[in-house]
Amino acid sequence: MTEMNENPLYLLPEVLLAASAVLGLLLGSWLPRARQWAVGLLAAVACVAGIVAAAVAAAEPARTAFGDAFTIDPVTSTSRIVVLGGTLLVLGVSFGPLRGDPRESEFYVLVQLAALGALMMAGAQDLLLIAAAYLLASIPAYTLAGFRKDGPGTEAALKFYVVGALLGVLMLTGITVLYAAGRGTAYPMLGEALRDAPEVLIATGAIGLLAGVLFKAGGVPAHFWVPDAVQGSSPPVAALLTTLPKIGALAALFRLGDAVFAGSPLPWPALIAVLAAASMTLGNLGAFFQQDVKRLLAYSTISQVGYLLMPVSVAGRSDLAQQALLYYLAAYTVTNLGAFSVVCALPRAHTLDDYRGLAKERPLLAASLVICLLGLVGTPPTSVFLGKLEAFSAAFDGGYAWLVVLAAVNTVASLFYYLRWIVPAVSRGGSSQPAEGNRAARVVAYAAAVVSLGLGIAGGPVLDVLTAPITR
């Protein structure tokens, strides 16, 4: 079997993205500064081609590639489409501000590499591949965080890097311990071997592994970098940091729970449930009185990770878990990117008060903002509502009713800080908004709001696709 499945075409979306990144780097060295946008265009084409390839691959039955290292099943396929779609949106919002930047092509290349890391994390079925994907997703992201080379950006990058390096080392330690306990790194093998391995070893290994994966997901307790990195970096980078790596990390966690730790003596579901509870609660508490919009969104993403961890915690215990996670991931990605696009579209507006009078100046942009923020709350009929409904049902079904109640309470609490942003945006008067802005980002914001609504209203077919079983 090992000889049979070493076909690079199985990894076509990943290969396309990597090739386009390398090609973009070469192109960028030769192109004049005014024409560096071609690299961005190339990246966008690679994303679109990757989405098509992923969709084609999704129609085929699930399979593994390169031994048992990589798997192509609904989880991978959905993550691929969501990550690549999210990358497209990030490219869209960064097109305007980076136009003519001396390092324009480098930016696009880094974005693609970060996305590639997320893709690898989502599909990895081997601890060593997870470690490689972790580095691939992290290192470009550190660079992107400090891309502007200004004070806050440098601070953001440094903090991000130090925390990432520490947790990365912990993760490698965890992987080593798990290797020792299970005598292997491939999930199917580990899942068998861990059934009767010493519990202390499994627990140590799992906690180390969790540290790294949660760092990428931006969940409690590995969330300390999120607010500073998001506030310090430029809005497009902030959009990227809070969405793309999360998708890969949560898909990886889901797989770990489903294939590796399901049979182990470790109380993995309870552990994830507690982390989910902590993440949603602490994220919300942090967001309450923020004045800076990026910082507010940063905390909001931490709390969203909490909701996303609900289906992860019941992986393998509820039939609804998989579709709930995947649907919520897609809904969260588009809605969160929509909110960040609005931030990108108004580069001069930093605090909540700067949004006063937005509805009068730019009614459509204000409407998009309202849709995305109410969407993040989980107001029907946006897609996050349906995602939350699925996630709540899955957690309920898996026996975590207390977590569902806590999530509902947190949802109400989150309404408070989202409203603190919505109210100035739709109220009258206030400062004169700078008329200039990022047109591409505006279009992305409209598109994201429409998709977020549309995905919610027409969620039926999407959910149907997501229910197919994953490979074990």
Add this chain to the structure above:
Amino acid sequence: MLTALVFAPTAVAVLLFALPRRTSPTVFRVVWVVMSAVELALVIGLWAGYDSAGGMQYEERARWIPSAGVGYHVGVDGLSLPLLALTGLLFLACAVYSLRENRRIREFAALFLFLETTCLGLFAALDLILFFVFFDLSIVAMYFVIAGWGHRQAARAALKFFLYTFIGSLALLLGFIGLYLAAEPHTFDMVELTEQNPLAGRSVYGALVLLAVVVGLAVKTPTVPFHTWLPPAHVEAPAAGSAILAGVLLKMGTYGFVRIAMPMLPEVWRRYALVLVVIGVVSVLHGALVALAQTDFKRMVAYTSVNHMGYIVLAVGAAAATADGSEQARSLAVTGAVTQMVSHGLLTGALFLLAGVLYERGRTYDMGAYSGLATVAPAFAAMTGIAAFASLGLPGFSGFIAEFQIFTGSLGPRPLATSLSVLGILLTAGLFLRALRQVFTGPLRLPDAPGTPRVFPEIRAHESAAVVPLLVLAVVLGVAPRFMLDVIEPASRSVLELLAR
């Protein structure tokens, strides 16, 4: 047909935004009134074609999100039809009343049209998630109405309203998920859930689900102790917003009791009905007593809403009592509850619109600032008097029919509770009479804060055009209620059959 009825207002609301920005405000007003009138005509058409013995009618189904057990399913029966009609009428009244509204009329009209969709959709919904979607969207739309067009403290009041009712809606969602997971196969469809009765024999699970659903609906209704969002929201909301909030949105809670809680959770409902009876009585008495202490006219009307909703909760609680076998009496209680929803919608809607008239002239709701208005504005005084008398349950008005049925139906199974709540009638009578005496009789006195006009003009044509039909209908229902009771009674009997399982 039903789908068109529900979504047409939103479509028109979107069209309003397609019109150029310079369009004259008159166009928006006319479109709004015409659309509301068309909606009312459609509802009357529904009523004309409704067969009162036919159960669920005008049903429409579509696959929506089958893998999540969610479908698009709407229909009309004797419980929802009167409320649909009430919704159509009140929205038309508000559109007519707002003919002089100048502040951002396009957005105002669009919000109200959207709100009309959510209200009609909620009463027609036969799927729990569809119900929930409309439930939540009505909160969002009403939030913007209060925050955008309210009085001075509107932002705070709107936030309180949103947070409270949002907590309620999430509790409701938890209950719905509990029902969904208990059903086999998993479904959110109300008709199937009612047939399946999925929680039969599972007492703890059933009790928790009932708790979640009842808390969710009780916040919206609102009953004591979840009513504290109501007075500030009403006082700060614009008149038309208050009328809709009290007239239609509060009914979503009580409608939920008869549509969802009673038929789907019959066993636990019967077991815990006494709790609801107690909550109902406490709401009746607390609402009336606190209303008695108010000096602010609108706040007083708001508290009488708590009182009136209390009768409904009492009735649905008493209907569950099985000790007394007289089915007819219990059916009377449910019928009375639905009649009370309609009656309260008409009368409180009218009272809030009249409160708006008062505010527009004197710039305050404080009853102490007015006196002797009957001499300068006799028609206004007459309408307020009629609305107040009808609201306190005087025979000849719809309120009497409703409350009489509720008391007759509840007295057998719950004599003590019912006799206590009759005291509520006495208290409301006292407080309305006191308010009428203060504002309309005695020597003429007007608020003389700086900026208020020196004269108190009589009620204008468009204002009376909004209020008079509501009062006329209240009288018609009080004198000849048969045409509505014929619709409600079969439905309330079937609710009781479901409850007796």
